[in-house]
Every structure is written in C-alpha cells, then in structure tokens.
Amino acid sequence: MFNTPAEDEAYSISLQKLQQLLADRTKYYENADVTVDLRGYAKDEQSGAPAAVVLHRVMQAVHDKINQTEAERESRRQFTIDQAGQVPSLKVQASPNAAAQPLAEE
Secondary structure: OOOOHHHHHHHHHHHHHHHHHHHHHHHHHHOOOOOOOOOOOHHHOOOOOOHHHHHHHHHHHHHHHHHHHHHHHHHHHOOOOOOHHHOOOOOOOOOHHHHHOOOOOO
C-alpha cells in the first residue's frame, strides 16, 4: 500500500513540528527531576513501550523521587546547635578574635 502525496506531506509537516518541539524543550528535559525510558522490548522495540508501561514507569519514578526527597528533608531536620547553652543573651558582643588581633595603624 502506497501513501498519497497528501499523506506524505502531512507526515513531513508533523515530523517537522515534532522535531522543532523537541529542540525547543530539550533544555527543560535536561533539567527534569524524573526521567523514564520510552524504549520497548521484543515486539515493541521499534515502536516504543506501550502507554501503560510508560505510565507505570512514570508513576514508579515519581514515587521514588518523592521518597528520596522526603528522606533528604528528614535528614536535614536532624541537626544540633553547637554551644547552644553558651550564649547568655542576644546582645551584640565583641568578638574574641577581634580582641586578640592588634589594631591597624593609620
């Protein structure tokens, strides 16, 4: 079965639009928090993975990213303040380092 010239032209126009869209969005895709592989296997190797498989991959990647982000956030909450009890007030105090250094002569 052969394509008509109109079908060939529609295909070419669509391909051009998709290539331009990819070129415009590549910078955003490179900064994505989550990426998934669209390749298929066996009979789907040439056409890519079915939509259900891609959706599963996206959902799994988002789930993993959320868990990773929560773990990072929780690890940042685990901190201690060194010498917290040694500051008697919030008054401005002279620096002990400044007292040890001689003043520069003018």
